[in-house]
Amino acid sequence: DIVMTQTPLSLSVTPGQPASISCKSSQSLLHSDGKTYLYWYLQKPGQSPQLLIYEVSSRFSGVPDRFSGSGSGTDFTLKISRVEAEDVGVYYCMQGIHLPPYTFGQGTKLEIK
Amino acid sequence: QITLKESGPTLVKPTQTLTLTCTFSGFSLSTSGVGVGWIRQPPGKALEWLALIYWDDDKRYSPSLKSRLTITKDTSKNQVVLTMTNMDPVDTATYYCAHIAAAGTGGWDYWGQGTLVTVSS
Numbered sequence: 168d169i170v171m172t173q174t175p176l177s178l179s180v181t182p183g184q185p186a187s188i189s190c191k192s193s194q195s196l197l198h199s200d201g202k203t204y205l206y207w208y209l210q211k212p213g214q215s216p217q218l219l220i221y222e223v224s225s226r227f228s229g230v231p232d233r234f235s236g237s238g239s240g241t242d243f244t245l246k247i248s249r250v251e252a253e254d255v256g257v258y259y260c261m262q263g264i265h266l267p268p269y270t271f272g273q274g275t276k277l278e279i280k
Numbered sequence: 281q282i283t284l285k286e287s288g289p290t291l292v293k294p295t296q297t298l299t300l301t302c303t304f305s306g307f308s309l310s311t312s313g314v315g316v317g318w319i320r321q322p323p324g325k326a327l328e329w330l331a332l333i334y335w336d337d338d339k340r341y342s343p344s345l346k347s348r349l350t351i352t353k354d355t356s357k358n359q360v361v362l363t364m365t366n367m368d369p370v371d372t373a374t375y376y377c378a379h380i381a382a383a384g385t386g387g388w389d390y391w392g393q394g395t396l397v398t399v400s401s
Binding site: 168202208218221225261266270272 | 317319326327328329332340341342343344376385386387388389391392393394
């Protein structure tokens, strides 16, 4: 199975400040079709996970543009340009190329200072 | 508007078989490229993918749980059913069903609210 490793596991951010989460995969997520199947999810407290970013850098419908994804191969980053109170929760990366199984990172908990 | 909702028992005994139903709306599981899957989350822990069924009845399972899982669909009822045999307390988790579409994001883009299943005698 592909192992997804996120860092940090937790971070505390002042509103209005940026935040960054790293995700590394144990194998390249670049498919022969040219796409890279790396996804980012946010699970707000008491809620189901919600898709933020697909294929490394494409924002899902309705996701604010303060969220951005980047990276290639095995190294990926989710950035929040200016953290807001509603961004608290646990962020997960997920790979969707070496299947089965789909595998998720351990999660990164974001809290507001 | 795509919605999914899980239903099933909240409490099962060790060794019993769990049966969960995902009832969905806003899409058809007979549309090419569409799938429905199950993902679970033990309390306070990370997400774990379990199974997926595609529009053409192609099925995929987590290798570590494959011997215990069966996924089926009833397209006419807009339902997907997951069965997990030989339940153990370590299977205590919130179970989510979710939608996937190859022609869309390629990821799990719509999720149900989840259902908490506790395994205890």
